[in-house]
Amino acid sequence: MSKIHVTTKVNGDDVEFLCEPRETVLDVLRDHLNLTGAKEGCGTGDCGACSITVDGRLVCSCLMLGAEAEGKEIATVEGIATGETLHPLQKKFIEYAALQCGICTPGILIAAKNLLEREPDPTEEQVRYWLAGNLCRCTGYDKIIRAVMDTAADMREAS
Amino acid sequence: MVEVNLWSGLRRFTDGVVTVEVEAKNVGEVLEGLARLYPELEDIIEAGVSVAVDGKVIASGLTERVKPDSEVFLIQQLKGG
Amino acid sequence: MALDKTETGESYEGRTSYTHVGTRVDRPDGLDKVTGRAKFGADASAPGMLHGAIVRSPHAHARIVKIDTSKAEALAGVKAVVTRDDFATGLTGEEWNVLENVMAGDTALYDGHALCAIAATSALIARDAVKLVEVEYEILPHVTDVDKAMEPDAPIIRAGQQSKLVPEGMHPNVVNYYQGGHGDMAAGFAEADLIIERHFTTEAAHQGYIEPHAALATLGADGKGDLWCCTQGHFIVQKTCAALVGIDTSQLRVTASEIGGGFGGKTTVFLEPVALALSRKANRPVKMVMSRSEILRATGPTSSASMDIKIGMTKDGRITAGKGVFRLQGGAFPDAPAGMAAECSFAPYNLSAVSIEGYEVMANRPKQAAYRAPGSPMAAFAVESVVDELCKSLDLDPIETRLKNASREGTKAAYGPTWDRIGLVECLEAAQAHPHMKAPLRESEGRGVAAGFWFNHGGETSVSLALSEDGTAQISVGTPDIGGSRASMALMAAEVLGIEYENIRVTVADTATLGYNDVSHGSRVTYASGLATINAAKDAVAKLCDRAAQKWGIDPDAVVWEDGCAKPAGPNAGQFDPMPLKEITRRMGRTGGPISGHYEATPEGAGVSFGVHIVDAHVDRETGKTSVDRYTVIQDAGKAIHPTYVEGQFQGGAAQGIGWALNEEYVYGEDGRLQNTVFLDYRIPVASDLPMIDTVIVEVPNPGHPFGVRGVGETGICPPLAAIANAVSGAVGIRMTSLPMSPPKILKALKAQSDG
Numbered sequence: 002m003s004k005i006h007v008t009t010k011v012n013g014d015d016v017e018f019l020c021e022p023r024e025t026v027l028d029v030l031r032d033h034l035n036l037t038g039a040k041e042g043c044g045t046g047d048c049g050a051c052s053i054t055v056d057g058r059l060v061c062s063c064l065m066l067g068a069e070a071e072g073k074e075i076a077t078v079e080g081i082a083t084g085e086t087l088h089p090l091q092k093k094f095i096e097y098a099a100l101q102c103g104i105c106t107p108g109i110l111i112a113a114k115n116l117l118e119r120e121p122d123p124t125e126e127q128v129r130y131w132l133a134g135n136l137c138r139c140t141g142y143d144k145i146i147r148a149v150m151d152t153a154a155d156m157r158e159a160s
Numbered sequence: 161m162v163e164v165n166l167w168s169g170l171r172r173f174t175d176g177v178v179t180v181e182v183e184a185k186n187v188g189e190v191l192e193g194l195a196r197l198y199p200e201l202e203d204i205i206e207a208g209v210s211v212a213v214d215g216k217v218i219a220s221g222l223t224e225r226v227k228p229d230s231e232v233f234l235i236q237q238l239k240g241g
Numbered sequence: 242m243a244l245d246k247t248e249t250g251e252s253y254e255g256r257t258s259y260t261h262v263g264t265r266v267d268r269p270d271g272l273d274k275v276t277g278r279a280k281f282g283a284d285a286s287a288p289g290m291l292h293g294a295i296v297r298s299p300h301a302h303a304r305i306v307k308i309d310t311s312k313a314e315a316l317a318g319v320k321a322v323v324t325r326d327d328f329a330t331g332l333t334g335e336e337w338n339v340l341e342n343v344m345a346g347d348t349a350l351y352d353g354h355a356l357c358a359i360a361a362t363s364a365l366i367a368r369d370a371v372k373l374v375e376v377e378y379e380i381l382p383h384v385t386d387v388d389k390a391m392e393p394d395a396p397i398i399r400a401g402q403q404s405k406l407v408p409e410g411m412h413p414n415v416v417n418y419y420q421g422g423h424g425d426m427a428a429g430f431a432e433a434d435l436i437i438e439r440h441f442t443t444e445a446a447h448q449g450y451i452e453p454h455a456a457l458a459t460l461g462a463d464g465k466g467d468l469w470c471c472t473q474g475h476f477i478v479q480k481t482c483a484a485l486v487g488i489d490t491s492q493l494r495v496t497a498s499e500i501g502g503g504f505g506g507k508t509t510v511f512l513e514p515v516a517l518a519l520s521r522k523a524n525r526p527v528k529m530v531m532s533r534s535e536i537l538r539a540t541g542p543t544s545s546a547s548m549d550i551k552i553g554m555t556k557d558g559r560i561t562a563g564k565g566v567f568r569l570q571g572g573a574f575p576d577a578p579a580g581m582a583a584e585c586s587f588a589p590y591n592l593s594a595v596s597i598e599g600y601e602v603m604a605n606r607p608k609q610a611a612y613r614a615p616g617s618p619m620a621a622f623a624v625e626s627v628v629d630e631l632c633k634s635l636d637l638d639p640i641e642t643r644l645k646n647a648s649r650e651g652t653k654a655a656y657g658p659t660w661d662r663i664g665l666v667e668c669l670e671a672a673q674a675h676p677h678m679k680a681p682l683r684e685s686e687g688r689g690v691a692a693g694f695w696f697n698h699g700g701e702t703s704v705s706l707a708l709s710e711d712g713t714a715q716i717s718v719g720t721p722d723i724g725g726s727r728a729s730m731a732l733m734a735a736e737v738l739g740i741e742y743e744n745i746r747v748t749v750a751d752t753a754t755l756g757y758n759d760v761s762h763g764s765r766v767t768y769a770s771g772l773a774t775i776n777a778a779k780d781a782v783a784k785l786c787d788r789a790a791q792k793w794g795i796d797p798d799a800v801v802w803e804d805g806c807a808k809p810a811g812p813n814a815g816q817f818d819p820m821p822l823k824e825i826t827r828r829m830g831r832t833g834g835p836i837s838g839h840y841e842a843t844p845e846g847a848g849v850s851f852g853v854h855i856v857d858a859h860v861d862r863e864t865g866k867t868s869v870d871r872y873t874v875i876q877d878a879g880k881a882i883h884p885t886y887v888e889g890q891f892q893g894g895a896a897q898g899i900g901w902a903l904n905e906e907y908v909y910g911e912d913g914r915l916q917n918t919v920f921l922d923y924r925i926p927v928a929s930d931l932p933m934i935d936t937v938i939v940e941v942p943n944p945g946h947p948f949g950v951r952g953v954g955e956t957g958i959c960p961p962l963a964a965i966a967n968a969v970s971g972a973v974g975i976r977m978t979s980l981p982m983s984p985p986k987i988l989k990a991l992k993a994q995s996d997g
Contacts, residue, residue, distance in 0.1 A: 038277020103274030104501025240763025241505020241611025
């Protein structure tokens with residue numbers, strides 16, 4: 002039982018850790034790096050609560066081994082805001098009450114941010130299908146979809 | 161005296177009666193009065209019942225006031241989610 | 242408007258305008274939740290912490306002959322093992338039932354039933370150790386279907402649980418029976434021009450909260466414990482855990498984390514007593530988190546139901562008689578919500594003849610827990626489907642017919658009492674007038690309408706409000722925030738105190754800091770904690786007025802509170818400038834001491850709520866898939882303290898109902914094992930399944946709350962099941978009587994339709 006030494010980047014910071022071969026990136030984030038924003042909702046890649054991006058790609062961190070993080074750039078919900086300045090998505094989510102219990106919110110923000118980076122002018126259908134991998138049990142998705150689409154519109158206008 | 165209405169399934173333990181008069185000023189006294197009149201109701205009441213007073217559903221409180229002309233109904237023990 | 246500071250109470254005050262209540266402020270937990278800072282159940286850790294894992298039965302019903310933990314204990318890193326022997330003995334009633342469910346005694350009662358737990362230095366070691374525990378079972382016959390569990394040859398789950406209310410000669414698995422109603426049924430049916438009788442079944446569904454159960458427990462040999470967990474009711478957790486591990490209630494301090502969904506499923510305990518018992522044995526903190534398959538197998542799904550409905554109607558749409566029989570299984574334990582199902586079933590209707598019966602049945606399944614309006618959704622599915630079928634057969638408008646028969650203030654409810662002020666008619670009229678009803682339907686689309694009802698209730702509530710020297714306020718509540726209640730409490734307090742919403746911070750206090758509070762359930766929090774907050778604020782206001790009176794040298798009765806200031810009641814009281822709250826609190830330490838208000842009571846006037854849903858859906862005849870194209874929720878909220886959160890509750894309830902109607906079900910194999918234990922196979926609605934969900938907030942004030950608040954959280958899940966079945970019926974002409982209306986079942990019905 003020997004641990005694996007991993008060097009990676011998380012939210013722009015250089016990070017080193019030791020992890021068990023069986024530990025996932027989610028385990029590492031939560032238990033070793035004190036980044037509890039990503040949540041475990043299912044452990045099988047079905048709920049998206051553990052969503053992060055790895056080199057700009059949306060990934061379920063429960064499906065990736067900690068060892069696989071070597072040399073990658075990982076982004077979590079804790080890195081979305083810049084200091085005390087929230088990302089437009091975060092502001093909109095609060096304004097529109099696009100969250101209730103909030104457990105799915107980190108994953109949805111990561112996924113939505115990734116979508117808007119790839120497609121600044123998504124249709125409602127595109128937003129719904131992109132977020133289909135993020136389960137929410139509280140909101141029925143209505144206010145979430147509205148928040149994402151209106152943020153996209155705001156961001157297009159601002160640029 | 162307050163008129164208390166029981167659900168029909170309780171008839172077996174009250175000699176067929178579904179409307180019972182008890183001396184009571186609050187919900188707790190209503191339940192005590194029922195148990196005194198019909199001892200067979202006691203453990204059913206203990207297991208849990210809710211009471212509707214003038215249309216207002218009292219899930220568990222015993223101190224809700226009951227007037228002589230109040231409409232009182234026993235209903236299933238209420239628990240939400 | 243001058244505040245009546247003498248009246249603390251529970252009656253509607255009849256205000257026509259509010260400054261803060263009804264506004265759409267930002268929720269106070271918003272920032273934490275969008276930055277990932279909010280701490281949920283699994284987000285805590287403690288120095289020296291161990292991780293716990295549970296050994297679970299793979300059999301639906303089996304006697305536990307022997308548990309051999311020697312190999313597990315020998316694994317490096319394993320620090321403690323507990324079984325049922327490590328818990329209290331001599332418990333009775335519901336406490337015994339909970340313990341029996343938390344950790345099996347001599348019998349495993351369902352697939353996933355816990356029977357042993359292990360604490361180790363890492364979660365992986367704990368999981369490995371679980372696999373090393375050897376259990377010898379004697380397999381027993383099992384039963385998972387509610388009707389089969391009632392048959393004479395059904396395996397007995399547990400003898401001696403049957404209430405004397407159960408009719409003579411029924412199987413021991415039938416543990417309780419409710420019968421209610423009034424009027425002459427024979428005469429009622431004789432009057433009808435059309436009678437429809439149908440049998441319905443619904444399968445168990447899970448609340449599906451995304452956050453798994455999680456707890457971090459510390460319990461010393463001295464009987465003092467600390468517990469952090471996600472829960473809807475930390476005071477109930479405190480009470481129950483203390484009983485199960487055999488310590489005094491007051492020696493256990495429970496803190497509620499942010500909760501990632503509950504919907505009724507987190508109103509009881511599963512992991513928490515186990516974590517405490519492991520902690521005591523290991524003398525170290527123990528953290529436990531459930532996996533998704535543990536949640537589905539071994540927490541508290543709702544009941545499955547088998548129901549028979551018979552309704553008679555005249556040609557012109559008057560319901561002459563209604564009969565409903567509801568059989569619900571609650572897992573291997575009593576308390577399936579059969580009685581409540583029966584009572585809710587005909588609630589929307591003013592009937593001169595009605596007969597309702599409920600059977601509570603046990604089966605080899607996990608102990609059911611509440612799921613948003615327990616019992617009501619299944620019952621509404623059955624009754625609202627038959628009403629729809631009657632309307633279609635008689636060519637009557639579904640809303641007009643419901644209006645004709647609607648329960649109103651002064652009519653007699655099916656479960657007995659005369660209705661007080663209720664909002665069903667207002668909801669039906671709003672539905673009738675809604676643009677959704679006039680929107681043209683596409684070809685192959687059907688439109689369904691259904692009503693629903695939930696009681697809502699009150700319960701024990703304590704609130705404490707403390708003023709700070711800078712004139713801001715802190716409120717401590719004991720009800721975990723499951724719907725945005727912290728914002729609503731602050732709005733109500735702001736209204737009473739006359740200070741800004743942003744100057745009030747609401748905290749969910751731990752069990753050591755506040756008097757007892759009943760669980761956040763029954764849609765009670767905005768009503769009960771709100772009422773307590775209003776009264777605690779009024780208590781504080783009375784004290785503020787006293788201080789002003791003291792300063793002015795006048796009688797306290799001569800001081801009123803208006804716009805956040807103490808003012809003389811009239812010119813005769815004296816000529817004094819208004820004294821704002823901030824000025825009084827600035828010197829409160831020296832003028833009599835800190836100023837707080839508090840209120841403890843069991844307010845019980847939560848006010849019932851009705852809802853009406855309209856749904857457009859189409860069915861793909863090739864795949865059997867039903868798509869929801871348009872959805873409108875109309876529900877009576879009494880008074881919407883924060884309209885956006887009320888909308889959120891309406892939409893969330895509807896979404897869960899859609900999932901329950903179309904896809905969600907517990908699938909048990911022949912061996913009694915749960916087949917679909919992960920989210921891939923227990924399919925809840927995803928973003929691409931749903932349309933926008935429009936909402937209409939109807940406000941018919943609740944006479945039992947100062948601002949007219951009614952509970953809103955639960956009713957939303959009651960109409961969708963039938964509304965969708967009715968839409969499917971309109972779309973393809975098949976009447977689905979078994980939930981979920983999944984594609985295979987729809988295809989089978991379509992085939993039968995074309996064959997027959």
